Amino acid sequence: MAKQAQYSKMSDYRPKLPSNNAYDYYITAARQLKGGEHFSNQQPPTPQERRWIKANQGAFNTLRGALGKPYQFPFGAVGYEFYADEYALLRNLARLVNTRIRWAIATRDGMDAVHDWRVGFQMARHLQGDTTLNYLVGVAVERTIHAPILRSVDFFSAHECREMAQTLIQSERSRDRFATVIEWGLKAALRELDRLLPERIDEARAAIEPLLSKAAADAEGEEDPLKVKRLLEEFRQVINQPSAYQRLRAEMRRAIAQDWQAIADAVSLHGGRYREPKLKEYDSDTLFGALASLFQPIGMVVGMLARPYWEQRTRRRVMLVHLQLREYRLREGRYPDSLEPLNLQELAIDPFTGQPFVYRLIGERYQLESSV
Secondary structure, X not given: OHHHHHHHHHHOOOOOOOOOOHXXXXXXXXXXXXXXXXXXXXXXXXXXXXXXXXXXXXXXXXXHOOOOOOOOOOOOOOOOOOOOHHHHHHHHHHHHHHHHHHHHHHOOOHHHHHHXXXXXXXXXXXXXXXXXXXXXXXXXXXXXXXXXXHHOHHHOOHHHHHHHHHHHHXXXXXXXXHHHHHHHHHHHHHHHHHHHOOOOHHHHHXXXXXXXXXXHHHHHHOOOHHHHHHHHHHHHHHHOOHHHHHHHHHHHHHHHHHHHHHHHHHHOOOOOOOOOOOOOOOOOOOHHHHHHHHHOOOHHHHHHHHHHHHHHHHHHHHHHHHHHHHHHHHHHOOOOOOOHHHOOHHHHEEOOOOEEOEEEEEOOEEEEEOOO
């Protein structure tokens, strides 16, 4: 019921425009979209896509109203398994922006392509915070927005390349919103702990005792029923000792905080290069270990956060290097012998190796390699 209530809260949200919250423009524009089933990602756009652009000029005008405005996710707690139709609509909105960029390139309007890219890129960056799901949607949106630019870098003028490069540099050197994803994950885990292990001992006994009885009955089907029954009996003893129960809750809270801190450290790139977060391993034969495994961020969640975070930023840096190389060639008449003349400093570093991206001149062209 709580999940359904949260779904209704998000789905029923009807913001009033004008607004000082970019989210209000994003969600309104997404709901205004018509069609989209003909999205092809081809260059140039198909006739159906061109008709789609015209039919959704109003939706894009609404989206454009968000440019330069601050962003705030207007909802509180959202569970791990929460999905709302709005996320699919936002991804479809990114496809509209992608199609508009491709059409601007096809009609030789580079500045229009740059403008539409900026509108979409701001949306992608804004979405990459708050919850795991929001972050993943934002990553998908950003890939969709960048795709036509990366495919047609040689189309853009030196001025247009500079404009996009400066936007990327500012983004990379500004504090992003990913810390809110870590904060949400930690709070969600602690809320789940409070739900399963209530702070008040009387509430804990009332809530847990029926579960223990059922778990004991179900233990016969386990591979090691004696182990399960032993842990259940140990847990029953703990909830009948208030001090021991509160000590267990405190230790669980510390373990949860340590796990999410490990993810935060990996995202912070301590040591100059990315390292996979190492979550502490617990002995499942102990009561604490068995419980801790229930609240530990699962490998899927870790895999969806720390590594993809730096993969996304690496792709952004690679795009920046391509734009800077294009601008350099148009200005100097040739590509540079190395990346040093671009003066990108840390933005030319591959986070997974701690070394500059591999750059080679091959005749009048170049090869740029990264770890993603």
